[in-house]
Amino acid sequence: MKFNLKALPIAISIAMAPSIALSDEAADAKIAKLEQQVQTLQSQQNASLADKVQFNGFISGAYISSDNDAGYNNADSSANFSEDSKLGFQGTFNITDRTQAVLQLMMRGKYDWEVEAEWAYLSHRFENGVKVRGGKLRVPLFMYSDYLDVGYAQPFARPPQEVYGTIPFSSYTGAGVSYDVDYDDSTLTMQAFGGESDVKNSAVKLTNLMGANVSWTDEVWTLRAVYAQAQLDGPVVDELEVELATNVNTDAKYTVLDIDDEKGSFVGIGASYDNGEMIAITEWTRSEIDAAYPDTDSGYLTLGYRIKEFTPYVTVAYMKTQDNDERLPVSQAAAIQMIAFNAERMAYSLGLRWDAIDNVAVKFDITYADDFGDTSGGFINNSMDTTTGQFTYDDTLIYTVKFDAVF
Amino acid sequence: MKTLFSVLALSLSAIVSANAAVVVIGNTASGDMSASDAKKAFLGKGDSSVVVYELEEGNATRSEFHQAVTGKSDAQLKAFWSKQVFTGKGNPPATVPNAAAMKSAVASNPNAIGYIDEADVDATVKVILKP
Numbered sequence: 001m002k003f004n005l006k007a008l009p010i011a012i013s014i015a016m017a018p019s020i021a022l023s024d025e026a027a028d029a030k031i032a033k034l035e036q037q038v039q040t041l042q043s044q045q046n047a048s049l050a051d052k053v054q055f056n057g058f059i060s061g062a063y064i065s066s067d068n069d070a071g072y073n074n075a076d077s078s079a080n081f082s083e084d085s086k087l088g089f090q091g092t093f094n095i096t097d098r099t100q101a102v103l104q105l106m107m108r109g110k111y112d113w114e115v116e117a118e119w120a121y122l123s124h125r126f127e128n129g130v131k132v133r134g135g136k137l138r139v140p141l142f143m144y145s146d147y148l149d150v151g152y153a154q155p156f157a158r159p160p161q162e163v164y165g166t167i168p169f170s171s172y173t174g175a176g177v178s179y180d181v182d183y184d185d186s187t188l189t190m191q192a193f194g195g196e197s198d199v200k201n202s203a204v205k206l207t208n209l210m211g212a213n214v215s216w217t218d219e220v221w222t223l224r225a226v227y228a229q230a231q232l233d234g235p236v237v238d239e240l241e242v243e244l245a246t247n248v249n250t251d252a253k254y255t256v257l258d259i260d261d262e263k264g265s266f267v268g269i270g271a272s273y274d275n276g277e278m279i280a281i282t283e284w285t286r287s288e289i290d291a292a293y294p295d296t297d298s299g300y301l302t303l304g305y306r307i308k309e310f311t312p313y314v315t316v317a318y319m320k321t322q323d324n325d326e327r328l329p330v331s332q333a334a335a336i337q338m339i340a341f342n343a344e345r346m347a348y349s350l351g352l353r354w355d356a357i358d359n360v361a362v363k364f365d366i367t368y369a370d371d372f373g374d375t376s377g378g379f380i381n382n383s384m385d386t387t388t389g390q391f392t393y394d395d396t397l398i399y400t401v402k403f404d405a406v407f
Numbered sequence: 408m409k410t411l412f413s414v415l416a417l418s419l420s421a422i423v424s425a426n427a428a429v430v431v432i433g434n435t436a437s438g439d440m441s442a443s444d445a446k447k448a449f450l451g452k453g454d455s456s457v458v459v460y461e462l463e464e465g466n467a468t469r470s471e472f473h474q475a476v477t478g479k480s481d482a483q484l485k486a487f488w489s490k491q492v493f494t495g496k497g498n499p500p501a502t503v504p505n506a507a508a509m510k511s512a513v514a515s516n517p518n519a520i521g522y523i524d525e526a527d528v529d530a531t532v533k534v535i536l537k538p
Contacts, residue, residue, distance in 0.1 A: 036511045056492050090493060097455075102495035119495060138494075146494040153490040182453055184443045219450065219478060219487075276480040306482065355482050358464065406489045 054092040060151045061085045062402035070396040071381035072369055073161055074110065082109030084158060084402060086149055090119070098125045106149060111200075118149070118171055134175040140191060140213050141167055143224055143270040143283055151404030155279055155313055155353055157365035158400070160300040162317035162347050163283055165378070167266070172197040172209055186218035197230075204234035204259060211266070224270040232289060233261045238340050238380060256340045262290040279304035279313070286322075292334070294321040294341040304353075311353040315367075319378065320344040343378030346371040351400075360405040370395035429472040430525045431536035432510070434517045440535040445476050448520060450487070451497035459500035460512050460521035468506075472522045475538040 062084035066075040074083045090104040104119035121135030138146050144159045174195015181188040194210040211228025235255040243249050270283035284299035304313035324342045329335035351365035376382040382393050431445050447453030462469040473479050488499040503509045506527040513519045514531040
């Protein structure tokens, strides 16, 4: 060892000798190249560490407000900074080349920033390409379900509530299996899932949740279809302004409907087009639940156009309950269900996504909803005056200013 | 300081030769690649043994490359990767700062691929696709 150390300077000077003989320029080029190689080796070493664990996050901050108190997206006439503000952290741990654990923790302003795991699963990809996942996963009902909260990856300020608001749960505990078929220029993904879920802040549980979806994309066109079903059980509790006497009102919680292990089903189709400039996205869904819980059809079409860092968009969306005849006011209970569940509306959005700086998008959106028919429009704060049979609001306008960032 | 100059010189040569096309490069031992395989590789799909290197965000060659191979604009690519990352489907490829680093990274790994301006190609790497 000692000999080696002593020999080292000599070895270096011998090694240096040829480069001294070379012109300065050639030597500099050689040194630059060696430095480059050292850097590459170092970054490869770092990369192998980074390959094991990755941390990412996303954050959204939103101001929403409305011209009235109908409660679209829980907006009212005062400023609301909580409803659409959220923070997510994700850790991806590569256990082996084929096995990984993913944990995504979410905090939402609307739930007082309570920490919840949205994704928490272990996945394994077999040699034949089949990928299985188990744990807490997103229910892949909609095109944006898998990244529902990652506003940065969406063109609009929020996915249209007429469609995305009809299903009151977004994740499930269970397992899923998926398989990709790679064609020359496109990919077909088939996925099946099963498990259980519950509705946040309610006692409604979903069991035997199972479904399948298939999607195809060539990175310009995306086509998608999904079917899912579940057993639903538990009380649907609502809060209604009850008139005790003339001008004496009180908010009362009451059970609108006790769902007794009823079957629900869901079908959805979607398509999107994005050639880098033009964006078009459309989805249509139908959910059906046995008994008096509403069956709803909904759909939307979004068109957008990228002009450098600006993407203006327009959205037209609708939703309508299809089984109003199951809630004819033949009894007091049925009348309450009619008021609470019958819903229809159209919504028109005009918005702008501005990719202001790297990894940060700022969004502006105005959404106008009307055509409620003889219903509340689906807004629990839109109460009916029982003497006139009229609902308080027959339209609503909401404003959104939002930033979405990823890191 | 000398390194800085050579980096400057490299980026200058990249600007000067802006007319030359972007090419996909591989290790000297690797065979040609099809356009669809290249598209898949740079979107994290297909053969998982391929090690992909990208130039850093904001690099003009990077934008030009993606326009030609994956068909994605800078904004689309970012949205694409944020979607992949937050659904646990994959992470964006490692990045290198310039063509010299790209060549060095690709030359040192037989499974590596990357892209550079055609004018920067030398004997250390092999052009495996001219998109």
